[in-house]
Amino acid sequence: MKKIKVLVFIVSLILFTSCVSRKKMVYFQESEQVGGSDNSKGNVANFEPVIQNDDMLFIQVSDLEADAVTHFNLQSSQSVTDAAGINAGSNNTYAAQKQTYLVDNIGNIDFPVLGSISVGNLSVTKVKELLREKLTVYLKNPIVNVRIVNFKVSVLGEVNKPGTVSIVSQRVTLPEALAMSGDLTIYARRDNVLLIRDVQGVKTYNRIDLTNSNIVDSPFYYLDQNDVIYVEPRKVKLNSTAISSNITTVISIVSFLITTTLILTK
Incomplete structure (x- = not known):
């Protein structure tokens, strides 16, 4: 009886444990x-995600002449932090909805006065530059703030x-x-x-x-x-999953074999 228990313990130990290096x-x-050296490459360090279809963009235009930007903002006088929905409160959520632009399935947004603008596969920095260039026709010194508000992985x-x-x-x-x-x-x-x-x-x-x-x-x-x-x-997880799914059957077989062995050896 003691030998059988030891055998069952050893078999269980082999099945359910493994050594991981x-x-x-x-x-x-x-x-x-060593020496605090920086091995990162410039193109990685300066990485900036590109805008994709279905992205929601917060875009705010400002200028030294506040009245001049009225027609270029869906919702004015709202801070970037509030409009991005970072702070709590229903008013901020409402402002974020009013202030954001949806990138359509061909990578365009509909911008006030300027019309349809292609922003797909552009970085946020490139979109800022593009909008600033187009706005200089109407504004003296436009400042453009852009961010992706639904960034997720x-x-x-x-x-x-x-x-x-x-x-x-x-x-x-x-x-x-x-x-x-x-x-x-x-x-x-x-x-x-x-x-x-x-x-x-x-x-x-x-x-x-x-x-x-x-x-x-x-x-x-x-x-x-x-x-x-x-x-x-x-692989050990896959193996353990396979074992676990059949554990009832395995236990039943082992129990049957132990019982049979005990009866035969009496």
Whole structure:
């Protein structure tokens, strides 16, 4: 009887435990920080997301002559912070709805006086420059404020809080988005994270290794609007899931075999 119990314990231990190496679990391995050197590339450090179809843009025009900008704002005298809906209150939410512009399915917005303007695949900075250039025909020194108010990414798979993550700022990194989702679970594959990105209407599928410190130089380190991140489970999770789904059957078989063995050995 004692030998049978030991055998069952050993089998269970083999089935439900596994040894995981440091290489598979630790982020940003072999990072170089001696002397505080900065290894980031300029094009990554200056990353700015591009505007996509269905984005909601907050746009506010101001000028030294306040009366001159009346016709270029859907809702005037509202601060950027309030109109973006960051502060609480129904009035601010209403102002955000009045002040925002929807990017249509061909990348255009309808702007007062100026008419239809193509902003799709442009950065916020480029849109500011474009609007400022068009407004100089009507205003002496126009100041244009633009921001994306519905910036979000989706995080799925082996994270503690999967779902859609809303971003208040104008850009977010992959590690930040994962942190907002409660970080990866112990069953997550850190060396093969999938990032699905829309590039000018075409879906691209990109694999990212979070254990490699060179990720900070990757074009996927900063996220675009509507990026989808999928964290794949490790093999041990898939195996344990398969075992768990049949655990009742396994226990019944083991119990039957133990009972039969006890009867035969009496």
